[in-house]
Amino acid sequence: MSQPGDRTYDLVGVGFGPANLALAIAIEEHNAQAAPEARIDALFVERQPRFGWHRGMLIDGATMQVSFLKDLVTMRNPTSDFSFLSYLQDRDRLVDFINHKTFFPTRTEFHDYFSWAADRVSHLVAYDGEAVAVQPVAGDGGRVAEVELVLRDGRALRARNLVITGGLQPCMPEGVRQSERVWHNQGFLTRLAEYTGPAPKRWTVVGAGQSAAEVTEYLHRTYPDAEICSVFTRYGYSPADDSPFANRIFDPEAVDLFHGAPETVKRRLFDYHRGTNYSVVDMDLIEELYRRVYQEKVAGVERLKMLNAREVLDVREVPGGARTTYEFLPTGERVVLDSDIVVCATGYRPFDALGLLGPAAELCLRDEMGRVQVKRDYRVATDPALTAGIYLQGGTEHTHGITSSLLSNAAVRAGEILGSLLAGRVPATEALPVH
Numbered sequence: 340m341s342q343p344g345d346r347t348y349d350l351v352g353v354g355f356g357p358a359n360l361a362l363a364i365a366i367e368e369h370n371a372q373a374a375p376e377a378r379i380d381a382l383f384v385e386r387q388p389r390f391g392w393h394r395g396m397l398i399d400g401a402t403m404q405v406s407f408l409k410d411l412v413t414m415r416n417p418t419s420d421f422s423f424l425s426y427l428q429d430r431d432r433l434v435d436f437i438n439h440k441t442f443f444p445t446r447t448e449f450h451d452y453f454s455w456a457a458d459r460v461s462h463l464v465a466y467d468g469e470a471v472a473v474q475p476v477a478g479d480g481g482r483v484a485e486v487e488l489v490l491r492d493g494r495a496l497r498a499r500n501l502v503i504t505g506g507l508q509p510c511m512p513e514g515v516r517q518s519e520r521v522w523h524n525q526g527f528l529t530r531l532a533e534y535t536g537p538a539p540k541r542w543t544v545v546g547a548g549q550s551a552a553e554v555t556e557y558l559h560r561t562y563p564d565a566e567i568c569s570v571f572t573r574y575g576y577s578p579a580d581d582s583p584f585a586n587r588i589f590d591p592e593a594v595d596l597f598h599g600a601p602e603t604v605k606r607r608l609f610d611y612h613r614g615t616n617y618s619v620v621d622m623d624l625i626e627e628l629y630r631r632v633y634q635e636k637v638a639g640v641e642r643l644k645m646l647n648a649r650e651v652l653d654v655r656e657v658p659g660g661a662r663t664t665y666e667f668l669p670t671g672e673r674v675v676l677d678s679d680i681v682v683c684a685t686g687y688r689p690f691d692a693l694g695l696l697g698p699a700a701e702l703c704l705r706d707e708m709g710r711v712q713v714k715r716d717y718r719v720a721t722d723p724a725l726t727a728g729i730y731l732q733g734g735t736e737h738t739h740g741i742t743s744s745l746l747s748n749a750a751v752r753a754g755e756i757l758g759s760l761l762a763g764r765v766p767a768t769e770a771l772p773v774h
């Protein structure tokens with residue numbers, strides 16, 4: 340990796356999850372057909388030692404919540420050989436997958452697809468590279484046309500454009516900290532593999548979203564002697580709305596309309612359709628969990644417990660376990676529940692891109708609510724003094740809508756960011772079309 344002054348990249352990317360992987364592929368495909376001077380010199384840094392997509396939640400049997408056709412490329416370039424179908428052919432499973440008649444592969448299989456694609460563009464990635472700071476590089480007249488990305492090990496990369504992903508950060512209930520016996524579901528399988536204590540007799544899972552339901556289902560089937568308590572404030576799990584008209588909220592056209600809409604309309608559209616993604620569970624999984632609860636009732640041994648309408652007030656580690664205090668909302672009764680381990684499946688928040696940007700963040704324009712202004716091409720609107728491009732993939736729900744942190748639009752967004760980079764770099768007449 341280069342040191343300051345060595346080399347200036349056209350683009351340096353922070354994070355190498357599916358969003359920046361999709362962009363790396365778009366760049367790779369562009370470079371393969373572009374004249375040398377029109378190629379994009381890019382490098383992505385990833386803090387993990389190798390590619391990994393939510394490894395802690397690769398629960399066997401868990402399926403994708405998005406059609407395999409919304410892979411890394413197909414919506415941008417259906418002829419790309421980085422598609423999920425090309426991967427299947429390469430793995431000699433195409434015909435088997437077709438016979439399977441599903442649009443929703445397992446997450447384990449999609450992880451393998453992502454890893455296959457990541458390996459093919461590994462020359463564009465520096466693993467074990469955690470970005471910790473961004474330093475503006477002052478140029479002529481105080482203009483900042485380049486920035487330096489500083490990594491944890493002190494190395495630095497200079498770039499004319501930065502694209503920041505970072506992904507989702509785990510969110511714990513207020514005042515609750517992760518510990519040996521109190522986990523967030525993000526690292527679930529990893530922590531489970533590391534756990535060396537006595538076999539748990541009772542698990543508590545906090546939350547009512549897809550991850551909470553998946554963890555509950557997994558624990559129930561994996562620990563046949565343990566009680567699994569699922570604690571949540573809703574009356575019951577709510578089904579994810581994946582109906583076809585509602586699904587249009589993920590369309591590229593919806594991003595256009597959302598971006599141009601007034602703030603009040605954005606809010607309303609988001610609220611109407613939050614049930615496509617937030618705090619909802621696949622109907623199949625809801626029915627499976629209900630079936631198990633009912634069968635246990637029939638058998639007279641109830642170890643899967645749905646503690647609904649309960650608000651968690653506190654979770655803390657106690658000797659040999661973890662203690663959850665909750666309030667039963669209809670009566671206000673407070674109850675203490677002791678378990679061996681508590682898994683908080685309590686959601687995520689976007690990566691703090693502005694925190695990473697440091698002094699450069701002061702040159703990023705904000706809206707009246709203090710949120711960063713992001714243009715349609717995902718480039719942050721900046722003070723004229725900052726001419727280096729800062730792009731965001733993720734953390735743009737307020738400007739681009741619900742697809743911001745999802746896979747649905749990753750391929751198209753990658754093409755749009757590449758188009759923007761090319762438009763800013765060469766005269767428009769020379770720019771190659773982006774598929």
Ligand SMILES: Cc1cc2nc3c(=O)[nH]c(=O)nc-3n(C[C@H](O)[C@H](O)[C@H](O)COP(=O)(O)OP(=O)(O)OC[C@H]3O[C@@H](n4cnc5c(N)ncnc54)[C@H](O)[C@@H]3O)c2cc1C
Pocket residue numbers: 353354355356357358359384385386387391392393396402403404405468469470471504505506507550690732733744745746747
């Ligand atoms: C369990 C789970 C299942 C999901 N399933 C679906 C689904 O089926 N469909 C869907 O549309 N969405 C799904 N999502 C939403 C998820 O956000 C997207 O799938 C996807 O991960 C977004 O890609 P990304 O690249 O933006 O973020 P991420 O995949 O989170 O990747 C970000 C990367 O940045 C790296 N990173 C972070 N900070 C730094 C740093 N400072 N320096 C260097 N690297 C850094 C991280 O290690 C990570 O590899 C799921 C989310 C979870 C948690």
